[in-house]
Amino acid sequence: MTAAEPLLEVTDLVVEYPIKGFGRKPFRALKGVSIDVKPGECVGLVGESGSGKTTLGRAVLGLAPVTEGSVKFKGREIGTISRRERRELSDDIQVVFQDPYTSLNPSLTIEQTLAEPLRVKNVSAADARKRVRTLLDQVGLPADAAQRLPREFSGGQRQRIAIARALALEPALIVCDEPVSALDLSTQARVLDLFKDIQEATGVAYLFVSHDLAVVRHLSHRVAVMYHGEIVEYGDGDKVTSDPEHPYTQRLLMAAPVADPDRQAQRRADRARMLEAQREADLQAGAA
Numbered sequence: 001m002t003a004a005e006p007l008l009e010v011t012d013l014v015v016e017y018p019i020k021g022f023g024r025k026p027f028r029a030l031k032g033v034s035i036d037v038k039p040g041e042c043v044g045l046v047g048e049s050g051s052g053k054t055t056l057g058r059a060v061l062g063l064a065p066v067t068e069g070s071v072k073f074k075g076r077e078i079g080t081i082s083r084r085e086r087r088e089l090s091d092d093i094q095v096v097f098q099d100p101y102t103s104l105n106p107s108l109t110i111e112q113t114l115a116e117p118l119r120v121k122n123v124s125a126a127d128a129r130k131r132v133r134t135l136l137d138q139v140g141l142p143a144d145a146a147q148r149l150p151r152e153f154s155g156g157q158r159q160r161i162a163i164a165r166a167l168a169l170e171p172a173l174i175v176c177d178e179p180v181s182a183l184d185l186s187t188q189a190r191v192l193d194l195f196k197d198i199q200e201a202t203g204v205a206y207l208f209v210s211h212d213l214a215v216v217r218h219l220s221h222r223v224a225v226m227y228h229g230e231i232v233e234y235g236d237g238d239k240v241t242s243d244p245e246h247p248y249t250q251r252l253l254m255a256a257p258v259a260d261p262d263r264q265a266q267r268r269a270d271r272a273r274m275l276e277a278q279r280e281a282d283l284q285a286g287a288a
């Protein structure tokens with residue numbers, strides 16, 4: 001595989017969820033989505049709540065039903081593989097979820113949590129312990145964190161632990177689903193820096209999901225914008241997050257928090273004007 005070839009290649013992906021009740025048509029959460037992630041790249045996926053971002057991440061992880069289209073990883077179709085094949089793949093594709101309070105087993109020490117995937121791979125106890133120390137160091141936690149329990153850590157520290165666990169088997173891709181959304185703003189910034197440092201140090205690729213344009217702007221090489229199960233804009237990260245073409249992305253940009261209070265006020269005024277225009281357009285469309 002050359003560097004230019006995608007690591008992950010999703011093509012015309014359709015995901016439908018069955019709806020309870022006889023004869024009801026399934027709900028189409030993804031309506032033909034194409035996206036690719038190259039080795040070492042961060043692709044941001046933004047869109048408002050309910051647009052289908054988690055569904056896309058879950059389809060890549062084999063957790064959402066692929067109705068049509070394909071999901072390829074390192075050139076191989078993985079949209080429809082067996083559970084056993086999926087388990088083998090789990091070395092290479094890992095995940096970090098949003099909620100740092102439910103994603104760690106409360107009764108395991110941090111060392112046990114981080115060593116678990118290594119022990120499954122028959123890594124010796126001594127080597128696993130060494131690797132755990134390296135991982136803790138990599139995510140900026142002290143070595144004595146190893147013997148402690150999740151409840152002793154803050155939300156930001158727990159996300160660092162979740163990141164360490166995702167890194168344990170040196171994956172090529174990590175699906176990050178709103179991994180900083182539950183954290184306060186200053187913690188968000190530090191954890192985002194960590195994601196960036198880790199990518200530079202290890203060459204891991206991210207599919208980085210967030211409802212917040214400001215979050216993906218920070219580290220995405222390319223950004224895809226999802227709206228009602230479709231990608232409406234996809235391109236260079238700086239361009240999409242600062243000078244978007246699609247009206248929906250422009251609205252997202254207006255909604256994203258900015259540090260400067262004057263600009264914030266300006267944004268709010270712009271946004272109010274846009275919403276007003278939108279409302280008028282909707283009214284006119286309704287009247288027609």
Ligand SMILES: Nc1ncnc2c1ncn2[C@@H]1O[C@H](COP(=O)(O)OP(=O)(O)O)[C@@H](O)[C@H]1O
Binds near residue numbers: 017018027052053
């Ligand atoms: N397991 C499911 N069964 C039925 N509908 C679902 C399921 N998961 C998600 N959905 C629906 O699919 C749409 C997209 O959801 P999701 O992928 O979670 O969006 P996002 O992550 O962008 O908020 C939503 O309308 C949601 O209600």
Ligand SMILES: [Mg+2]
Binds near residue numbers: 053054055178
């Ligand atoms: Mg989601």
